[in-house]
Amino acid sequence: xxxxxxxxxxxxxxxxxxxxxxxxxxxxxxxxxxxxxxxxxxxxxxxxxxxxxxxxxxxxxxxxxxxxxxxxxxxxxxxxxxxxxxxxxxxxxxxxxxxxxxxxxxxxxxxxxxxxxxxxxxxxxxxxxxxxxxxxxxxxxxxxxxxxxxxxxxxxxxxxxxxxxxxxxxxxxxxxxxxxxxxxxxxxxxxxxxxxxxxxxxxxxxxxxxxxxxxxxxxxxxxxxxxxxxxxxxxxxxxxxxxxxxxxxxxxxxxxxxxxxxxxxxxxxxxxxxxxxxxxxxxxxxxxxxxxxxxxxxxxxxxxxxxxxxxxxxxxxxxxxxxxxxxxxxxxxxxxxxxxxxxxxxxxxxxxxxxxxxxxxxxxxxxxxxxxxxxxxxxxxxxxxxxxxxxxxxxxxxxxxxxxxxxxxxxxxxxxxxxxxxxxxxxxxxxxxxxxxxxxxxxxxxxxxxxxxxxxxxxxxxxxxxxxxxxxxxxxxxxxxxxxxx
Amino acid sequence: xxxxxxxxxxxxxxxxxxxxxxxxxxxxxxxxxxxxxxxxxxxxxxxxxxxxxxxxxxxxxxxxxxxxxxxxxxxxxxxxxxxxxxxxxxxxxxxxxxxxxxxxxxxxxxxxxxxxxxxxxxxxxxxxxxxxxxxxxxxxxxxxxxxxxxxxxxxxxxxxxxxxxxxxxxxxxxxxxxxxxxxxxxxxxxxxxxxxxxxxxxxxxxxxxxxxxxxxxxxxxxxxxxxxxxxxxxxxxxxxxxxxxxxxxxxxxxxxxxxxxxxxxxxxxxxxxxxxxxxxxxxxxxxxxxxxxxxxxxxxxxxxxxxxxxxxxxxxxxxxxxxxxxxxxxxxxxxxxxxxxxxxxxxxxxxxxxxxxxxxxxxxxxxxxxxxxxxxxxxxxxxxxxxxxxxxxxxxxxxxxxxxxxxxxxxxxxxxxxxxxxxxxxxxxxxxxxxxxxxxxxxxxxxx
Numbered sequence: 001x002x003x004x005x006x007x008x009x010x011x012x013x014x015x016x017x018x019x020x021x022x023x024x025x026x027x028x029x030x031x032x033x034x035x036x037x038x039x040x041x042x043x044x045x046x047x048x049x050x051x052x053x054x055x056x057x058x059x060x061x062x063x064x065x066x067x068x069x070x071x072x073x074x075x076x077x078x079x080x081x082x083x084x085x086x087x088x089x090x091x092x093x094x095x096x097x098x099x100x101x102x103x104x105x106x107x108x109x110x111x112x113x114x115x116x117x118x119x120x121x122x123x124x125x126x127x128x129x130x131x132x133x134x135x136x137x138x139x140x141x142x143x144x145x146x147x148x149x150x151x152x153x154x155x156x157x158x159x160x161x162x163x164x165x166x167x168x169x170x171x172x173x174x175x176x177x178x179x180x181x182x183x184x185x186x187x188x189x190x191x192x193x194x195x196x197x198x199x200x201x202x203x204x205x206x207x208x209x210x211x212x213x214x215x216x217x218x219x220x221x222x223x224x225x226x227x228x229x230x231x232x233x234x235x236x237x238x239x240x241x242x243x244x245x246x247x248x249x250x251x252x253x254x255x256x257x258x259x260x261x262x263x264x265x266x267x268x269x270x271x272x273x274x275x276x277x278x279x280x281x282x283x284x285x286x287x288x289x290x291x292x293x294x295x296x297x298x299x300x301x302x303x304x305x306x307x308x309x310x311x312x313x314x315x316x317x318x319x320x321x322x323x324x325x326x327x328x329x330x331x332x333x334x335x336x337x338x339x340x341x342x343x344x345x346x347x348x349x350x351x352x353x354x355x356x357x358x359x360x361x362x363x364x365x366x367x368x369x370x371x372x373x374x375x376x377x378x379x380x381x382x383x384x385x386x387x388x389x390x391x392x393x394x395x396x397x398x399x400x401x402x403x404x405x406x407x408x409x410x411x412x413x414x415x416x417x418x419x420x421x422x423x424x425x426x427x428x429x430x431x432x433x434x435x436x437x438x439x440x441x442x443x444x445x446x447x448x449x450x451x452x453x454x455x456x457x458x459x460x461x462x463x464x465x466x467x468x469x470x471x472x473x474x475x476x477x478x479x480x481x482x483x484x485x486x
Numbered sequence: 487x488x489x490x491x492x493x494x495x496x497x498x499x500x501x502x503x504x505x506x507x508x509x510x511x512x513x514x515x516x517x518x519x520x521x522x523x524x525x526x527x528x529x530x531x532x533x534x535x536x537x538x539x540x541x542x543x544x545x546x547x548x549x550x551x552x553x554x555x556x557x558x559x560x561x562x563x564x565x566x567x568x569x570x571x572x573x574x575x576x577x578x579x580x581x582x583x584x585x586x587x588x589x590x591x592x593x594x595x596x597x598x599x600x601x602x603x604x605x606x607x608x609x610x611x612x613x614x615x616x617x618x619x620x621x622x623x624x625x626x627x628x629x630x631x632x633x634x635x636x637x638x639x640x641x642x643x644x645x646x647x648x649x650x651x652x653x654x655x656x657x658x659x660x661x662x663x664x665x666x667x668x669x670x671x672x673x674x675x676x677x678x679x680x681x682x683x684x685x686x687x688x689x690x691x692x693x694x695x696x697x698x699x700x701x702x703x704x705x706x707x708x709x710x711x712x713x714x715x716x717x718x719x720x721x722x723x724x725x726x727x728x729x730x731x732x733x734x735x736x737x738x739x740x741x742x743x744x745x746x747x748x749x750x751x752x753x754x755x756x757x758x759x760x761x762x763x764x765x766x767x768x769x770x771x772x773x774x775x776x777x778x779x780x781x782x783x784x785x786x787x788x789x790x791x792x793x794x795x796x797x798x799x800x801x802x803x804x805x806x807x808x809x810x811x812x813x814x815x816x817x818x819x820x821x822x823x824x825x826x827x828x829x830x831x832x833x834x835x836x837x838x839x840x841x842x843x844x845x846x847x848x849x850x851x852x853x854x855x856x857x858x859x860x861x862x863x864x865x866x867x868x869x870x871x872x873x874x875x876x877x878x879x880x881x882x883x884x885x886x887x888x889x890x891x892x893x894x895x896x897x898x899x900x901x902x903x904x905x906x907x908x909x910x911x912x913x914x915x916x917x918x919x920x921x922x923x924x925x926x927x928x929x930x931x932x933x934x
Binding site: 002006020023027037041043059072080088106110112140149168173178184187227272280281300322325326327330341346347348351354357358361380430432471 | 514798
């Protein structure tokens with residue numbers, strides 16, 4: 001084994017060590033064979049580790065030192081809104097009255113939790129400009145699917161079974177077409193025009209009496225505001241379709257434009273993005289869905305309602321699409337998002353958006369001389385550069401991203417959206433200082449110079465990480481997905 | 487306004503606007519059409535300071551009855567288990583919780599290796615060949631197992647036992663509706679899946695049979711027989727399993743399961759009013775390329791160092807887009823980490839001991855109830871739940887218990903009308919003999 005390998009927990013295990021503490025059994029001890037029939041008792045123990053508590057802490061501390069989070073350094077991963085994760089959120093979510101309550105307790109014993117959920121819903125209604133909100137979906141993609149199922153139920157309730165198509169712009173997040181497929185729709189791709197916006201003529205061409213919905217991110221993944229949104233809404237609504245808002249990019253427009261006012265009928269939010277979830281290394285997230293009144297009867301059940309001063313879950317929803325998740329959503333994440341919204345207030349949320357957009361435009365203008373900027377206009381919360389110029393010199397965007405690792409940064413989202421060649425999608429967020437933005441721009445400008453003067457240093461990057469580029473082909477061709485004792 | 491999360495000063499702002507070449511931030515929003523522009527501020531609650539907000543929210547939290555203060559006998563899919571304190575210390579390391587999906591393996595080896603270890607531990611417990619990096623929860627994992635089976639077998643019908651968690655069955659139905667898959671419920675008999683009925687209902691258009699082990703009533707079913715029926719008709723056998731029970735139970739992988747799913751909440755994850763928990767998804771090798779969500783695989787760099795990457799991504803939604811069979815993107819990574827730490831802390835010996843204590847204490851409770859004259863329904867082997875006939879509305883019983891500091895069992899009449907007045911009582915290793923005795927005595931007293 002290579003001397004630099006980080007041991008797996010299974011490689012430091014030693015028979016006889018324990019990492020837990022358990023009271024002795026205080027009821028009569030029976031032999032397992034008296035408790036269970038023979039065939040139900042496993043013959044071989046699961047090979048879980050045998051380590052001490054300090055072993056565990058050292059192991060995971062070592063792993064954490066091999067991981068980059070927002071608290072480690074700048075993380076301008078486009079469309080992911082990697083903003084600071086406030087520590088108050090973490091404390092509040094751990095209050096015993098929130099962390100240690102069971103979802104099936106009598107409602108009278110969890111009124112505080114229900115009040116928080118209800119008030120969060122009310123806040124999200126105002127923020128999105130929708131009429132009702134459900135907190136049940138577990139993540140953004142889950143929210144997309146939930147809303148599409150409601151749209152499907154809406155059309156079917158109207159006896160309209162021919163609306164089998166969902167329109168999705170070519171710049172859309174990959175989850176959009178996947179969610180449409182999983183909800184039973186066929187996806188039709190709508191082209192972007194030369195300004196990076198949805199091509200209205202192409203949209204008109206595809207819209208018809210088979211259109212269930214148009215899914216749209218606004219601003220789109222290029223960070224550009226779809227300024228023809230009202231025309232688009234008119235086209236889709238005119239044909240009897242619904243308009244769906246992918247809220248992944250809400251950080252760009254909070255307090256500036258609400259999906260409900262733009263004509264959207266349904267919206268999902270990623271509470272782990274705009275509302276400081278946190279991201280958790282890939283989740284858990286939370287993906288509430290907001291809808292206009294005509295879709296409300298299809299909301300997943302139960303629906304949280306307030307009667308006088310009591311909160312209750314309403315299961316009597318005959319036209320509901322049903323449950324999308326056991327219980328009531330990722331409550332722990334919703335507590336964090338609520339804490340964040342209450343920490344910011346109306347004034348704070350407006351400042352968030354203004355600074356997120358200011359930061360993105362500032363970086364875009366600082367970097368513009370050194371990289372291709374395919375769509376040269378004010379951006380919103382993020383912008384997309386192209387590495388075309390560098391590619392001609394034999395250096396790919398992937399190489400530049402890897403070189404950024406040597407400067408201590410998490411690279412931007414790369415090769416996305418698909419309609420930009422060698423794309424680099426940069427989203428700074430409002431929580432970063434000018435000094436940080438400048439230092440990152442300086443690094444990227446230096447890399448652009450290296451591409452011209454010393455491309456090998458970029459092509460062979462990273463040079464300072466705990467590991468070099470890994471052989472992904474080998475990982476896929478000969479999959480090793482678990483540890484096996486040699 | 488000045489806010490502790492927003493570092494920009496007036497000087498910074500002026501310099502930045504100059505670089506951009508605009509005179510005000512408003513100009514950056516000029517492309518939003520006047521008609522849709524939101525004027526003013528949201529009509530929401532004004533901001534609170536850190537101290538004022540924590541005070542308000544602690545009071546709100548205190549309105550809830552928590553399972554640290556009350557002795558809880560409520561389970562039904564979410565359990566009050568021993569949570570090693572170290573779990574929270576590990577997941578509070580912000581290198582983990584403030585990162586996102588490990589797209590850049592060179593600076594994400596910590597997360598990737600932790601997931602690889604999680605995948606391994608789930609395989610060990612379930613006896614399956616491979617496991618993914620997590621799903622939202624046990625219910626959606628089961629639903630995705632159903633749709634996977636339908637896609638894999640190109641069949642449009644799934645059978646699900648009535649002894650599967652009712653809320654999970656609801657989720658299975660919602661997912662199936664999206665893909666026009668028929669869902670047929672196999673009734674229960676004596677608290678277990680009615681195999682005779684299963685044989686009547688299954689046909690050669692059945693994609694899968696879905697069961698739960700231990701089942702919703704806490705009963706341990708002879709699932710191998712059910713698997714044989716499923717396989718005989720060319721369908722897949724899907725088992726939803728409490729992974730903690732697998733500390734002592736024969737793993738589904740040894741009983742013919744093609745897919746084993748479940749929720750790792752019993753491993754160090756707080757009840758949190760139902761979420762976030764942590765679904766897991768494990769399969770046999772032949773289904774490797776059909777698994778939803780993310781998989782971490784081992785590989786090496788050019789100097790032979792071992793490392794971990796997201797792999798087999800051709801399955802995933804961001805590559806396949808409209809050809810995808812699942813749309814899952816964000817999952818429950820941090821809770822998978824929590825579960826890994828708990829599985830590590832429990833370890834090989836602890837996982838067996840804790841599972842054993844659940845069974846032993848539940849047996850004690852069963853005997854105590856019977857001694858006190860209660861009928862415990864369904865006589866089969868159980869894990870940590872039993873069905874007790876309260877002889878009175880469960881809501882009434884639970885209200886009385888609550889006054890005594892006890893959270894009573896789940897009211898089965900809510901979802902099984904024929905089991906009105908029956909409570910599903912969960913007894914984990916956390917419950918002491920005194921608490922169990924108090925529960926039985928208080929319930930007995932209600933009939934005095």
